[in-house]
Amino acid sequence: MELLSAITDFAAREPKIFAVILGLIGAAVLASVINVAAMAVVWLERKVMGDLQARYGPNRVGGRWGILQLGADAIKLFTKEDIIPRGADKSVYVWAPIVASATTMLVAGAIPFGAVIIDGREIPLVVANMDISALYVEAALSLMAIGAFMAGYSSNNKYSMLGAFRGVARMIAYEVPMGVCVISVAVMAHSLNLVEIVNAQQSIWFAVAQPLGFVIFAICLITDLGRMPFDQTEAEEEIIAGYNTEYSGIRFGLLYFQEYNMMLLGSILLVLLFLGGWNGPVIPVISFISPMIWFFMKLLIVLVALIWIRVSLVRFRIDQVTDLGWKVLLPLSLVNFVWAVAVGLYFA
Amino acid sequence: MIDLAQFYDIRFLIELGAFSLLAVLILGFSILTVWSRNMVHAALYLLGAFASVAMLYVSLNASFVGVAQVLVYIGAVGVLILFAVMLTRRTLVEEESHG
Numbered sequence: 001m002e003l004l005s006a007i008t009d010f011a012a013r014e015p016k017i018f019a020v021i022l023g024l025i026g027a028a029v030l031a032s033v034i035n036v037a038a039m040a041v042v043w044l045e046r047k048v049m050g051d052l053q054a055r056y057g058p059n060r061v062g063g064r065w066g067i068l069q070l071g072a073d074a075i076k077l078f079t080k081e082d083i084i085p086r087g088a089d090k091s092v093y094v095w096a097p098i099v100a101s102a103t104t105m106l107v108a109g110a111i112p113f114g115a116v117i118i119d120g121r122e123i124p125l126v127v128a129n130m131d132i133s134a135l136y137v138e139a140a141l142s143l144m145a146i147g148a149f150m151a152g153y154s155s156n157n158k159y160s161m162l163g164a165f166r167g168v169a170r171m172i173a174y175e176v177p178m179g180v181c182v183i184s185v186a187v188m189a190h191s192l193n194l195v196e197i198v199n200a201q202q203s204i205w206f207a208v209a210q211p212l213g214f215v216i217f218a219i220c221l222i223t224d225l226g227r228m229p230f231d232q233t234e235a236e237e238e239i240i241a242g243y244n245t246e247y248s249g250i251r252f253g254l255l256y257f258q259e260y261n262m263m264l265l266g267s268i269l270l271v272l273l274f275l276g277g278w279n280g281p282v283i284p285v286i287s288f289i290s291p292m293i294w295f296f297m298k299l300l301i302v303l304v305a306l307i308w309i310r311v312s313l314v315r316f317r318i319d320q321v322t323d324l325g326w327k328v329l330l331p332l333s334l335v336n337f338v339w340a341v342a343v344g345l346y347f348a
Numbered sequence: 349m350i351d352l353a354q355f356y357d358i359r360f361l362i363e364l365g366a367f368s369l370l371a372v373l374i375l376g377f378s379i380l381t382v383w384s385r386n387m388v389h390a391a392l393y394l395l396g397a398f399a400s401v402a403m404l405y406v407s408l409n410a411s412f413v414g415v416a417q418v419l420v421y422i423g424a425v426g427v428l429i430l431f432a433v434m435l436t437r438r439t440l441v442e443e444e445s446h447g
Binding site: 168 | 388395411412416418419422431
């Protein structure tokens with residue numbers, strides 16, 4: 001109690017320094033939680049993929065559900081030998097996984113992870129609640145290609161280089177329609193703040209208000225995440241493993257986890273922007289966490305849908321992918337933007 | 349004229365420290381961009397300088413300008429420079445670092 005009153009005293013006297021300390025603690029908690037959550041996503045993917053392909057998936061370590069499998073994998077990655085290939089551009093090679101995982105942390109800082117209701121007030125769980133968080137997340141997502149480019153360039157391997165080429169070309173093509181979709185949502189919600197965008201969807205989800213934008217954003221998201229129909233950066237049959245061919249040990253682990261972190265954060269972004277976030281009827285007895293329950297139900301559906309798409313579709317060629325981005329999705333996203341402005345003006 | 353009394357104020361010290369760190373980062377990255385013999389390294393250093401400038405904007409409470417800096421200069425211009433460097437002749441890049 002004394003400690004608590006001392007802390008509130010300090011917060012009242014020095015609000016700015018208190019905010020800095022709180023932010024640092026939040027960042028540390030976030031960095032650990034997001035990586036553990038990514039491990040859960042990897043487990044979910046292996047299990048659901050196993051079900052969809054009529055096999056078991058992990059079922060040895062940690063009971064019949066194989067829950068501890070990912071812990072075992074992480075320990076394996078930590079203890080494996082770290083090989084830096086001769087002729088690699090060493091400093092860039094070392095920095096690439098760090099830049100890649102820093103990018104995910106940048107995105108995670110501004111994304112609300114649901115909300116709780118305290119004293120009848122909704123409190124969103126977000127580290128940095130900025131006025132322009134949607135634009136910030138979009139900007140941070142555009143950094144993803146740089147980590148992959150550094151990894152691909154520095155490995156001194158033609159397959160890695162091809163993966164980096166493809167990654168950058170694809171990112172340039174798909175960043176534009178994705179940004180236009182985010183702006184369309186912001187026009188309809190009259191705000192760039194992700195929490196405000198979620199609050200604006202209390203009556204109608206934006207997936208219903210602008211279905212075209214929802215579809216385009218989902219396609220761009222799958223492309224940005226580099227998942228199955230669009231995973232040309234690491235197409236196994238063509239270029240071994242793309243930009244992370246030469247990586248091993250924990251450096252590979254960082255690049256690998258970064259992909260699944262991004263999958264989790266991208267799904268959360270889709271839920272927030274188009275599927276109404278944590279909005280939903282209040283569940284009576286546990287009203288305290290009822291927004292969290294709605295949020296996680298939607299998140300789980302989106303994650304399973306992503307895995308389902310991965311196992312059911314085949315890979316496109318890289319020229320087909322860039323064609324789709326520039327010639328189809330960009331004009332359609334502009335149509336969606338005009339639609340959003342028109343509807344927004346009509347109902348304003 | 350610097351008021352020495354304000355050096356005892358911790359908020360002022362934090363601001364000064366943040367600004368000095370960012371100034372060193374911006375200057376360092378810019379000089380490295382010019383001096384680097386490897387084109388890809390120069391492009392990456394340039395991205396570092398852009399990122400430091402974005403952080404400077406954020407520290408000046410101009411977060412929109414900071415985000416626009418990241419979106420335009422790192423996301424678009426920087427990636428475009430990397431793309432252009434990849435399309436140039438490899439011999440220029442190779443002789444310095446690889447090997």
